[in-house]
Amino acid sequence: MGKSGPCLGILRRDLHDILLDNLENIDFRLGTTISNCQQDADCVSVKFEDGELESFQLVIGANGPHSSVRKMTLGDIPIRRVGDLCCRFVIPRPRNLDDWTLYAGKQKQFLIVPMSETEAYVYAGRQAKATETLAKESFLEPFMDFPDQVSAICAEVNKNDLIWSPLDELQLLERWGNNRIVLIGDAVHAMPPFMAQGASLALEDALVLGDELSSRDNWDGMANVLTKKRRERVLWALERNRRREKLTNLPYWVSSLGLRLVGQKTWIEDYAPLAKRLELTETK
Numbered sequence: 001m002g003k004s005g006p007c008l009g010i011l012r013r014d015l016h017d018i019l020l021d022n023l024e025n026i027d028f029r030l031g032t033t034i035s036n037c038q039q040d041a042d043c044v045s046v047k048f049e050d051g052e053l054e055s056f057q058l059v060i061g062a063n064g065p066h067s068s069v070r071k072m073t074l075g076d077i078p079i080r081r082v083g084d085l086c087c088r089f090v091i092p093r094p095r096n097l098d099d100w101t102l103y104a105g106k107q108k109q110f111l112i113v114p115m116s117e118t119e120a121y122v123y124a125g126r127q128a129k130a131t132e133t134l135a136k137e138s139f140l141e142p143f144m145d146f147p148d149q150v151s152a153i154c155a156e157v158n159k160n161d162l163i164w165s166p167l168d169e170l171q172l173l174e175r176w177g178n179n180r181i182v183l184i185g186d187a188v189h190a191m192p193p194f195m196a197q198g199a200s201l202a203l204e205d206a207l208v209l210g211d212e213l214s215s216r217d218n219w220d221g222m223a224n225v226l227t228k229k230r231r232e233r234v235l236w237a238l239e240r241n242r243r244r245e246k247l248t249n250l251p252y253w254v255s256s257l258g259l260r261l262v263g264q265k266t267w268i269e270d271y272a273p274l275a276k277r278l279e280l281t282e283t284k
Ligand SMILES: Cc1cc2nc3c(=O)[nH]c(=O)nc-3n(C[C@H](O)[C@H](O)[C@H](O)COP(=O)(O)OP(=O)(O)OC[C@H]3O[C@@H](n4cnc5c(N)ncnc54)[C@H](O)[C@@H]3O)c2cc1C
Pocket: 032, 033, 034, 062, 063, 064, 065, 067, 068, 086, 087, 088, 123, 165, 166, 167, 184, 185, 186, 187, 191, 192, 193, 196, 197, 198, 199, 200, 201, 202
């Protein structure tokens, strides 16, 4: 892509530290949740789980794919189960790992991404055959016939360090909330990581929302403002993500031939619109 930065992994804990270090005068309440939120005339009434009621100028639902704020605001939205199981873990950074590296085989992918001088992140994904149920105990076994770098990682990893997830996709919503209740990140556009863009899009949502909040006096209709600003870019990522999902389900010889013939071109096309700088007030 030329102008974009390196592809790096980051621990959630480190991201939180970076965000927290840059916040001032914010009143935090951790370890709680809300049981209801409701759009009133010009504010949002929130009920906390301990029964306390409070009004806010704006509520941001950034609480992931199964967002309760989304449910309270827009009702039950179906989530599509794309894959039953994948796992992630952190390893000591292999000495010869210069950049992100993907190993792809028949119905299995193994991705290694540098995180720091000393650590790297691993994602292992498999597509189950129609008659197969993927089991955690034997999940990494099919990767033992990958090149030495991969089989050594699989042999050495402590199975207790693996983090398991299903892969889910939320249909893209027409409205990212309601008036002053705004949904961002996976709460509004959860998608499986075939494009590896979920967290990046979530961070972009936060940047754009922050920009809009600081440049407007009136926050009425903020959910619509964000929908307009963000939907097109997110829709692109979602559609390209679905194309990649189809690719993983093609017969192996078809997908590997396709990758060899048009892989690089498609890769550049996939990311080109996402590599464009966001238009924020301060960068205009
Ligand atoms: C296997 C896998 C691999 C991925 N790989 C990549 C990748 O390579 N690159 C990439 O960019 N993205 C990737 N993603 C996607 C990325 O993880 C998500 O898009 C990102 O975490 C979304 O951030 P979020 O803050 O919107 O939601 P989340 O990360 O889900 O955070 C939501 C937070 O809200 C909290 N919460 C939930 N409910 C409540 C409640 N009721 N009250 C209070 N708090 C609540 C949760 O505890 C959580 O801390 C991957 C996802 C998966 C599953």
